[in-house]
Amino acid sequence: MKKLLLPIIITVLLVGCKNEDEELHFEEFFIEEVSETACNSEEENCAFISIHTPLAKPVGPRSKTINQNIEEHVLGLVDYQEMQNIGSLEELAQRFIDDYEASAEEFKEYNIPWEASVEGRIVYQSAELISLEYKVGLFTGGAHGYTSVSFLNLNPETGEVFSNKDLFTAGFNNYAEKLFRKRNNIPEDGPINSTGFFFEEDKFQLPKNIGFLKNKVILRYNPYEVASYAEGGIQLEIPLEEVEEFIKIL
The missing domain is CATH 3.90.640.20 (Heat-shock cognate protein, ATPase)
Structure with a gap:
């Protein structure tokens, strides 16, 4: 049995750009999913995943491109052997919990909850550049977890990723x-x-x-x-x- 908190959307930022009449709005997207399989909330050992990232308000093709690139970046951050053919952040969260529960059922003697946390924020924005920072913590068993910091640099006019x-x-x-x-x-x-x-x-x-x-x-x-x-x-x-x-x- 799982508890799913629906995505929370809060408008937080406006960026003016040249190729669309409307300003580009950024909103905070948040989703969290917790598994109750082999979970003791008092001991805080429940498997969970949380994703927090800005997303552009869907006002046109540019916003769609921005969000596609943001979602692809986040999907790549939560990267382990089962994470394939996932098309959305909601699907990512659900798959992570499903994979944990399957693993917990198959290997009951190794009952170690998984954890995944993705925290994204805009750290720089101008008419020429939007730079996002992501802090990630990931544990799916083994000797230790993995933490990383990544950046995604976007062209505000086109939504494409800068190399x-x-x-x-x-x-x-x-x-x-x-x-x-x-x-x-x-x-x-x-x-x-x-x-x-x-x-x-x-x-x-x-x-x-x-x-x-x-x-x-x-x-x-x-x-x-x-x-x-x-x-x-x-x-x-x-x-x-x-x-x-x-x-x-x-």
Whole structure:
């Protein structure tokens, strides 16, 4: 038996854009689902999933594209072997609980509740860029859970996702490498992996997740990306004024 809290929608943000007459409204979407299978609420050991993310109000094709990209991003964050062919955030929440309950029934001796939490927020917004940050915690058994921080950068005019190449000139990679070496005590003339990192082919690469705040740019390497789990997330925060020359869109 399951308890399902219906999605809560609250309008929180307006962004004016050029290619639609109506302003772009962002709303807070929240959904939580809890399993009562093998659940003792007094011991707080019930399996649960919660998803909190901004979504654009459906006023046109652009909003639809934005929401599709946001939902695809969130679906990719709650990523484990059973999560396939899921088309919505509601379906994601339901599938997570269903998979837990099936696992709890099949392996009763390993009754460890699963947990998933996705917290998303807009950390930067302008006529040129919408940057969202997502904090994720995921546990589906094993020695430890997994936490991550990710960013999603969207074009407000089209709703499409910006890639690193869309956002930065080629010179930003060299600048970021110098900064990374300095912050992590890696000799300038030595291999990038000489102190224990594992960049592919021993060549520095920008992280998958780069976010924008009002006054700084965040470079985020999550666990396992370039270092072991024990190292945790590796994050560089760069004042925006120091890298403005490398940014194409601002």
